[in-house]
Amino acid sequence: MSAADPISDFETFYYNQTLDHFNFRPDSFNTFQQRYLINFKHWGGSNVSAPIFAYLGEEEAIDVDLSIIGFLSENAHQFQALQIFIEHRYYGKSVPFRSREEAFQNASTLGYFNSAQALADYAEVLIHVKKKLHAQHSPVIVIGASYGGMLASWFRLKYPHVALGALASSAPIRYFENIIPPEDGYYSIVTKDFREASETCYQTIKKSWSEIDAIASQPQGLSFLSEKFHTCRPLNKSSELKNYLDTLYCEAAQYNSPPSYPVTVVCGGIDGASGNDTLTKIFAGVVAYTGNRSCYVNQPRNLSETDMGWSWQTCSDLVIPIGVGNDSMFPAYQFDLKDYIKSCKAQYGVPPRPHWATTYFGGHDIKLALERFASNIIFSNGLRDPYSSGGVLEDISDTLIAVHTKNGSHCLDILNANSVTDPGWLVNQRKIEVKIIKRWIAKYYADLQAFKK
Template sequence: MERMSACLCLVFLFLTVVAEAKYPPGDTLLPQNLDHFSFQPESYRIFHQKYLISSHFWRKGGPIFVYTGNEGDIEWFASNTGFMLDIAPKFQALLVFIEHRFYGESKPHNLAKTMGYLNSQQALADYAILIRSLKQNLSSEASPVVVFGGSYGGMLAAWFRLKYPHITIGALASSAPILQFDKIVPSSSFYDVVSQDFKDASLNCFEVIKKSWRELEVFSTMKDGLQELSKKFRTCKDLHAVYLASRWLETAFTDTAMVNYPTPANFMAPLPAYPVEEMCKIIDRFPLEASNLDRAFAAASLYYNYSGSENCFDIENQTDPHGLNGWYWQACTEMVMPISCSNQSMFQPFEYDEKVDQEDCLKEYGVKPRPHWITTEFGGHRIEMVLKRFGSNIIFSNGMQDPWSREGVLKNISSSIIALVTKKAGAHHTDLRAATKEDPEWLKEQRRQEVAEIEKWISEYYSDLRQEEQAK
């Protein structure tokens, strides 16, 4: 209840503050140009970008903490990023959560004909314009800005610091897989970590899941196999293909590894603390004569039905409650993150096929992926050598239980570009979640280090600002 109250409090603060607070006046929608990088007449078409703001703890002239929105509704990320609310009183900070273009309510009217303007460069420019506009409206031009983000939002936070150093003094990029491009890291990293998470929880659990795929495939060769499989998986409607059940199982295991938080949470789904361990307990409690597939199904049901309220599973029609569909377009254009699955993992092995990827994207959207664009635009190759020569004030935080961790920055690059890594713990941007009494010591220490680093950035900024004013 304490955790839920903290999340609800955060959203309530954001959604009511415009009516209560002195700053800023007006709405939480900002008109943005559809295209920031050309001057054709159509580029001046407007869409309205949503942002959430709270001045509850802010003193005028104080810092502004900005969350660089991900691929979904901004309220979803606000309610799962309580860390910013937790530290706002210490810094007397203004809190701003900006929704990513083409997600949530920040969509142009003619979505199909404007999808070409959905990309990370346009999103970063949106953030820059909104932050500048906000500071002008608040008459607080000298307020330092620190950006925060997790996952794709963490990538954007790091890139924003590099692209717009005149707007932000620093970035906390949590679980940001900025090296998952252009063969910088092994493409099997994601599934390797998921598998290791389950193996660490229980070797038997790992083996059961690994063997379950072969049992699942048998249903594709059986007479009335799909009907039998539908009964076994308690589907609301009969399945039309075995791969749908396979995908359903895989999603449960990969998503649970991502959100293997040390306390109960409701990010991807309502789940208990350490849900990977809970899944494995379910598998390990089965009698020896039980099939591997039955055990795997029971474990996956924890992800889809932790509350126990679901009478059946609608496997063929998965819902998209947070509006994530725009990511498929991004993955077919610039966000080309090759993923494969090795024989050592607990999943069915497969290789990344660039040709098939291109064919699928052409069929779905009429576009071909640009696999080298992200590293051209933002870099990534030899990142230590590059960033230590010109970058500063970025925290890359990762927990090594997070499937995306191997694709992030795991070593300090300089004295001000640091990597905070929890070696045997930490799921997907765990550090950005609201603090609770049950948090383990490693998580408390990670957050203490982050706060200390941010405090140093802000202190140095104000010191430089005073010196500048005295010199005038």
């Protein structure tokens, strides 16, 4: 199975983090406790400047990452690397102000919650840890998944004096300001995944939306749909059912990983249904994917911290324009920036900055911009991942390398390895990434020796 270290090997620390790195107002100097965890088990020590693998947390508590991210601990032994996992501000136990309620109260307290502040947090923590461990010359490799992968690549660009290199897994850094047309993005890959799995499954899903709407518009139609889909609470509108199905299909495609391949599971249910009508087939797909339950759809749930946090982040500095094209298995939808800004302003009282990500981090003409300036970033993607549509899929230079797999899914390369079920192409992808990182570190040590003379 996986060679990942148990969570008990990690020690928890807190850093007295600055609330606002970019201003000198009195309240900018307020602090909060930022959580990070270190695993010393494999570290060769500061005497030999052994490397540091730093995982940059994304939009959830760091505990989740510790249990599913295997790349660091599975490779720490051969690199003699220290492992550090750093939690993102406003998530988990790294919440500014006195409580989560106060931190999420309004735009005045949420205003410190953005990607630039998070990167500065990571820089401060890493500099602090290196100083504390007398490891000033230990090279740091930052690693991140999804939004965290974006942060890892941006960290290498913004803080090259802190990180030698970055492994950015499933990082859609080109998914801003219509660098890719919104309708050619996320949903086009979900559609492609389903269509490749089964043409009949794709056709069934494609025609189901209008059937749901047609039934919902009839007297007692919503009651019929509630009964048909065994909903946990009666449906108030057809969009509740459609949103549930949309999320289910997207989740299946995004995490369409071995050994189960969820898209194949959903389509197996749809194509193998005993009934002939479309909605019987759709419900069979739901049951195949989720398993037998007492009820489906409208399940009671509280908003998670990821729901709350990501909602703010995508309504402030990370405006990701997602649309649906006419060839999709989903109903066509055109992303309207004006409506989006209006909606965010109604929710938070302040408008988003849709151009900020590309202003601060870049993204347009990425090859031209980064080819001569940047180095040491691996952009890894699985092409079945809908977010790969916004990823870097071609090498930019000898040291800005795209590593992708045709059948890979979201962040699969850095999740816990499974020696029994991982296919050869996935094992190989990880080996390539390790080889590249070894090359960076070997060159760094050679430079370190040369500059000491």
